[in-house]
Amino acid sequence: MSDPAELIDPLVSELPKWLPTQRWFGGKDRPITSVRPLGTTVLQEGDPLLLHMIVEVYQGDRMAPYQLVVASRDQLPEYLGSSWIGTERGRPCYEATGDADVTGRLLDLIAEGADVGSLKFRHEPGAEVKGGLRGRPITSEQSNTSLVYGNSYILKLFRKLSPGENPDLLLHRALQEQGCEHIAPLLGSITGDLYGEPATVGMLQQFITDAVDGWAMATTSVRDLMADPELPPDQVGGDFAGESQRLGQAVAKVHNDLRRALGEQVAEAEHLDEVVKIMQARLDSVAQVVPELAEYAPALRAAFEKLRELSGPVPMQYIHGDLHLGQVLRTVTGWLLLDFEGEPAAPLAERSALRSPLRDVAGMLRSFDYAAHQMLIGQPEDPKLTERALEWSRRNRDAFCDGYAKAAPESIGDPRSQVHLLRALELDKAVYEVAYEHANRPEWLGVPLASIARIAEEASNP
Ligand SMILES: Nc1ncnc2c1ncn2[C@@H]1O[C@H](COP(=O)(O)OP(=O)(O)O)[C@@H](O)[C@H]1O
Numbered sequence: 125m126s127d128p129a130e131l132i133d134p135l136v137s138e139l140p141k142w143l144p145t146q147r148w149f150g151g152k153d154r155p156i157t158s159v160r161p162l163g164t165t166v167l168q169e170g171d172p173l174l175l176h177m178i179v180e181v182y183q184g185d186r187m188a189p190y191q192l193v194v195a196s197r198d199q200l201p202e203y204l205g206s207s208w209i210g211t212e213r214g215r216p217c218y219e220a221t222g223d224a225d226v227t228g229r230l231l232d233l234i235a236e237g238a239d240v241g242s243l244k245f246r247h248e249p250g251a252e253v254k255g256g257l258r259g260r261p262i263t264s265e266q267s268n269t270s271l272v273y274g275n276s277y278i279l280k281l282f283r284k285l286s287p288g289e290n291p292d293l294l295l296h297r298a299l300q301e302q303g304c305e306h307i308a309p310l311l312g313s314i315t316g317d318l319y320g321e322p323a324t325v326g327m328l329q330q331f332i333t334d335a336v337d338g339w340a341m342a343t344t345s346v347r348d349l350m351a352d353p354e355l356p357p358d359q360v361g362g363d364f365a366g367e368s369q370r371l372g373q374a375v376a377k378v379h380n381d382l383r384r385a386l387g388e389q390v391a392e393a394e395h396l397d398e399v400v401k402i403m404q405a406r407l408d409s410v411a412q413v414v415p416e417l418a419e420y421a422p423a424l425r426a427a428f429e430k431l432r433e434l435s436g437p438v439p440m441q442y443i444h445g446d447l448h449l450g451q452v453l454r455t456v457t458g459w460l461l462l463d464f465e466g467e468p469a470a471p472l473a474e475r476s477a478l479r480s481p482l483r484d485v486a487g488m489l490r491s492f493d494y495a496a497h498q499m500l501i502g503q504p505e506d507p508k509l510t511e512r513a514l515e516w517s518r519r520n521r522d523a524f525c526d527g528y529a530k531a532a533p534e535s536i537g538d539p540r541s542q543v544h545l546l547r548a549l550e551l552d553k554a555v556y557e558v559a560y561e562h563a564n565r566p567e568w569l570g571v572p573l574a575s576i577a578r579i580a581e582e583a584s585n586p
């Protein structure tokens with residue numbers, strides 16, 4: 125095999141075409157102007173050759189570093205055809221996470237606690253990690269790429285990188301030290317070098333088998349209800365309220381553990397002022413792109429402004445930051461929270477800041493609303509079904525808040541008692557969702573818009 129360094133430049137020149145085809149690539153809104161390699165590490169010599177790469181992706185005046193794991197073989201087997209990036213110096217180069225013949229190397233390196241170039245593969249103190257397994261990517265890939273090894277491990281490779289410890293790793297570590305029962309055990313990590321600073325590039329956790337995600341469970345319950353719209357939600361087969369209550373308790377316990385591990389502060393007036401400004405700025409920028417939002421802008425502004433009038437202390441702490449039903453798993457023993465990375469599009473400084481725990485509560489409340497209403501997307505208007513959806517949403521949102529209040533300390537109490545704070549946080553999340561749906565699933569745009577209309581109406585007629 126020729127020198128791997130000879131492959132790098134021609135391979136990088138293929139990336140502006142290839143990156144936008146990847147689900148995890150976060151910059152699909154603008155064309156890529158150039159890609160620059162920042163660092164390449166050979167993880168395995170020979171055939172297949174395995175390379176770890178960090179590249180800078182430029183889109184006009186915007187730049188973000190991304191992690192790639194690329195392999196090259198003399199001959200590309202047919203089953204890897206869809207992973208092909210380009211053929212350089214006569215050798216096919218491809219995205220390596222789909223190749224179970226090479227992914228095992230990443231786990232082996234963590235098991236060995238190896239250093240390769242500037243990459244540090246580590247297991248957590250006391251964790252036992254065994255190599256020798258082949259890794260396959262999960263099909264529900266989102267903002268990153270996760271590889272599952274047998275029934276034992278799941279390795280998340282972060283795609284868009286930032287210097288420092290990724291909040292997902294930081295918060296999992298903190299929770300694990302508190303003995304938190306509501307996370308998947310953390311087993312290891314991979315750290316690279318970004319602009320001379322350590323940066324988390326991978327996180328290894330125990331793979332939880334026989335688990336179902338909250339979104340699948342909640343939407344099954346809604347489907348049961350819609351199948352028999354004459355029956356009230358507490359009398360149809362798949363009532364979800366008991367689970368919602370347990371989930372509320374789990375979220376409050378995770379918040380308690382994060383507070384114990386990493387502390388809390390009380391928001392000062394300037395901080396609330398800053399929060400209002402961030403909410404208004406998000407509204408302004410989303411309203412520019414999604415004109416349907418404009419008619420609700422005055423009501424949204426008024427709800428955000430109410431935050432300046434809050435009288436009691438507002439506790440601030442580390443939180444999950446992007447909590448929704450797709451980020452929780454029901455296992456045989458209870459609920460687990462996943463993915464503490466925060467909103468994928470938010471800047472790291474915002475994701476790592478102390479925030480009100482009610483932001484996570486608001487995220488879950490939004491998700492109950494989504495679960496109830498997504499089944500009506502594309503259906504002809506049916507007032508009976510709309511009423512059923514609202515009923516399901518109210519019942520499960522209340523059950524979640526009951527559970528949260530049961531496990532939260534007195535200083536936080538029942539989220540519903542913080543009317544203005546919870547409403548502003550829910551509306552801010554819904555504005556984020558308007559932007560998310562506009563960019564990713566335009567046919568779902570009506571879901572957050574209808575919620576904004578409803579919440580704004582409730583606010584004007586309390
Ligand atoms: N420890 C785990 N055990 C089983 N499945 C998991 C585990 N962690 C994540 N998953 C599955 O992988 C999916 C993606 O994980 P997530 O951390 O949300 O990645 P991303 O950052 O790419 O969104 C989850 O929705 C869940 O289905």
Ligand SMILES: O=P(O)(O)O[C@H]1O[C@H](CO)[C@@H](O[C@H]2O[C@H](CO)[C@@H](O)[C@H](O)[C@H]2O)[C@H](O)[C@H]1O
Pocket residue numbers: 266267339446448449450467468487490491492494495557560
């Ligand atoms: O899972 P991610 O961290 O990538 O989150 C993004 O995608 C989510 C959709 O997959 C999106 O969530 C929105 O849709 C969900 C239903 O599909 C719903 O449960 C959530 O409440 C709603 O916000 C999330 O906002 C986005 O950041």
